[in-house]
Amino acid sequence: EFNTHKMPLDGFVLIFEELKLTWSKRGFPAMLKKMLSTFNVETNLISMPDKQGQRRLSNIKHLSELIGRQINTSKRSPESLLLWIKRQFNKATADPSEDTGLRLETDDDAVKIQTIFTSKGLQYPIVFAPTLFRLNPRSYSNINEFHDEDGKLTITHKKFEDQSTIANERELVEIECELIRQIYVALTRGIHRTVIVALDHGKIIKGSERNDPPEYEMLGTLGKILRLPFIETTEDDSQSIRVDITASPNRFQNIPGIEPAVEIVRKSSANVKQLVTEPITLTHPAPMPMLDTTLGHSSFSTLAPSSDATQENITGSFINEAKNRDSETAEQPGEPQENPTGIFAFPAGAKTGTCWHDIFENLQFDADEQTILRVTEEKLKTHGFLDNNPEERITTTARMVQRVLTTPLPGMNGCEPFTLSAIPLKDIKVEWQFSFSANNGRKTSELIELLHAYPEYAPVADSLPEWNRPIPGGYLTGFLDLMFRKDNRYYILDWKSNRRSGRQEDFCFAGMTEEINAHHYWLQYLIYTVALNRHLNDTLKNYSYDKSFGGIYYIFLRGVDGEINADGKPNGIYADRPPERLIKDLSAILGDF
Structure with a gap:
């Protein structure tokens, strides 16, 4: 309805001529973005009284994705694309594809799979962290990278360095400090509950193709942080143990640069015995090298x-x-x-x-x-x-x-x-x-x-x-x-x-x-x-x-x-x-x- 936009018909003609020019010069996505912005489509749909704006907006985005894919795969001109769209309204001539099924308008309730890095700063009601036990400090190359006593980055080769053992230990300490920070981020994302998983160490060893150190069997870095129990192997032993984490201001207070974190509530189990490890000393991460901005x-x-x-x-x-x-x-x-x-x-x-x-x-x-x-x-x-x-x-x-x-x-x-x-x-x-x-x-x-x-x-x-x-x-x-x-x-x-x-x-x-x-x-x-x-x-x-x-x-x-x-x-x-x-x-x- 042109009157709602307070613009005469020739004004719309000029707008769509400009949109057509944008399409020919910069492509369909640029044209669509410009059109949605020009007519304020997103705001207008969301504010509609029937509360179906999100549904309609999702449909528009879905259709634009299908149209963009058709343009890229079939190299269609605007005129050819219009004929293709008309065919899609007829079930007899529409292209069969699973991609045309109706999509959910929002994924707010969906399970989100994220890396530790992308989840930083976010929170979720329930968090599952099933692979933290795999985070263990190790060096996979012949090069050691660590910072010396003055904080300078040092790179040595294990084959030619007389102090290779010391260099390797320093490198592993820095790697473990970084892993501790990553684990901390993972364990503090949950609002109501966080679930971590520790597989049976016997199953791990049997299925492993590499020679893992004993720390891997005892959950390595994760075990050091959480004081998690060592899992014995018995015939009826479960392959996993569930640990709940609840909010507490008295945990992880000695980790530099982070807020107080969580407290572990252990589940009792007849097949679990306690393993107390020596506390580890954390160091501040080395300063990032300064870039030459000149x-x-x-x-x-x-x-x-x-x-x-x-x-x-x-x-x-x-x-x-x-x-x-x-x-x-x-x-x-x-x-x-x-x-x-x-x-x-x-x-x-x-x-x-x-x-x-x-x-x-x-x-x-x-x-x-x-x-x-x-x-x-x-x-x-x-x-x-x-x-x-x-x-x-x-x-x-x-x-x-x-x-x-x-x-x-x-x-x-x-x-x-x-x-x-x-x-x-x-x-x-x-x-x-x-x-x-x-x-x-x-x-x-x-x-x-x-x-x-x-x-x-x-x-x-x-x-x-x-x-x-x-x-x-x-x-x-x-x-x-x-x-x-x-x-x-x-x-x-x-x-x-x-x-x-x-x-x-x-x-x-x-x-x-x-x-x-x-x-x-x-x-x-x-x-x-x-x-x-x-x-x-x-x-x-x-x-x-x-x-x-x-x-x-x-x-x-x-x-x-x-x-x-x-x-x-x-x-x-x-x-x-x-x-x-x-x-x-x-x-x-x-x-x-």
């Missing part, structure tokens, strides 16, 4: 002065952060335009940036007007921008794309201006990813000191007196929006969707410089230049920075209007070509080349 992957996004990354998390950034889909996510300083129109009517943030990136990444730069309109409409629809004023948004965006492709880019280092429409597809590389080995132990203060030596970058350096972040070792990673070649020179281009205050005049050279400095894009393109310079040096014969590197362009898409500003430069196009000496010095600081 190595890993980092990027401009985590290294920039505005980033909140620290030395502990800077190397753990995901590769996707290196793509930096326009860090500008909100209105910029200044007086915003009250009712923005045209290209400035698109919202600020990553969603717009991602959409416009997608257009340029899927468009040949020499495309005609109709092709530009078609690709623009397709991408705006994909990214959800055609819900309001679709014709206006398509036209506005297509005009922006045409202006960007036909506005001359300023020439650098003696080159003539040129347009992107003159760049053939074979000379374009989209989303070029790089990773280069980074120096460990350097700091960003060294970059600031270096920039002070170059007048064009000195104002940037002066604005960051306290930027002294460690440059992590490992790898510096990044993605160039676009790398292209023109007249045997290689260029870096980055698309920017920044909105600023929503006025065209904000995208003159001074306004763009302010934006470059505010978001530290200068650091981004310097890192990009270091990476590309190194790549070209390794892959081109007779490479020369002066003759082969063209420069960088940061194109602020909203600001490109085809006009030349008062500085004699095109609006919306920021160009720079860092000095070769600066790039070489930066490479020495950033890269382990």
Whole structure:
């Protein structure tokens, strides 16, 4: 019922078109998850007054599992899958399978089989622990691993180590301490009753293919903890003994780092005699080795002065952060335009940036007007921008794309201006990813000191007196929006969707410089230049920075209007070509080349 969702029919059409696109790009499970979330299915079913929500939800999950299996095994398209589902409603054509039987909606009352490790922190009314008697310290290899008196991990080989007996004893002590902790966890999961099992030791020996030590017959570690009785072998002896455990605050109080545990209540038996063993001494587990967090992957996004990354998390950034889909996510300083129109009517943030990136990444730069309109409409629809004023948004965006492709880019280092429409597809590389080995132990203060030596970058350096972040070792990673070649020179281009205050005049050279400095894009393109310079040096014969590197362009898409500003430069196009000496010095600081 559409009225309950307060959404018109065409709104549902758009939602299901987007779901279909998700299915084709990411698969059925991703589509289903998105659909259930969009319509809040789980919450709505559980809150239904007939109390059958759990039943219906279980059916949906069961059906999704069957459908997913059918897609994987039969490689069905959405249309083919729909026909298959229709056949399943007819018993005569349905696929026979035990998997289609009705499932229980909940397994809360089912017996749960879990390992000791997964049960930690959980509790159950009744617990059966039938195999604890098998936990016994033993070493199965020729390698001894233990911690010495100073707590350092020591590894020895039994064949060559003079102290092999001592090493073996130390290893067994550490193993037994860990087994005691595991047994403690198992014995403290039960709320009302815990049942452990001790098989007849005679039966064990007869059925064993290995030579077990006497401690195995006497329940080993478990026996030491619980003071369990030794089980004699008689003709009428039972093959197991049941021991109940009840809550008590006075047990296991000497085990480091754990709460008081349980008390044993023994069942009387004519065939059981008591065996008292010597108490064992427990030691704290050895500290875990410290991992070197100074190595890993980092990027401009985590290294920039505005980033909140620290030395502990800077190397753990995901590769996707290196793509930096326009860090500008909100209105910029200044007086915003009250009712923005045209290209400035698109919202600020990553969603717009991602959409416009997608257009340029899927468009040949020499495309005609109709092709530009078609690709623009397709991408705006994909990214959800055609819900309001679709014709206006398509036209506005297509005009922006045409202006960007036909506005001359300023020439650098003696080159003539040129347009992107003159760049053939074979000379374009989209989303070029790089990773280069980074120096460990350097700091960003060294970059600031270096920039002070170059007048064009000195104002940037002066604005960051306290930027002294460690440059992590490992790898510096990044993605160039676009790398292209023109007249045997290689260029870096980055698309920017920044909105600023929503006025065209904000995208003159001074306004763009302010934006470059505010978001530290200068650091981004310097890192990009270091990476590309190194790549070209390794892959081109007779490479020369002066003759082969063209420069960088940061194109602020909203600001490109085809006009030349008062500085004699095109609006919306920021160009720079860092000095070769600066790039070489930066490479020495950033890269382990």
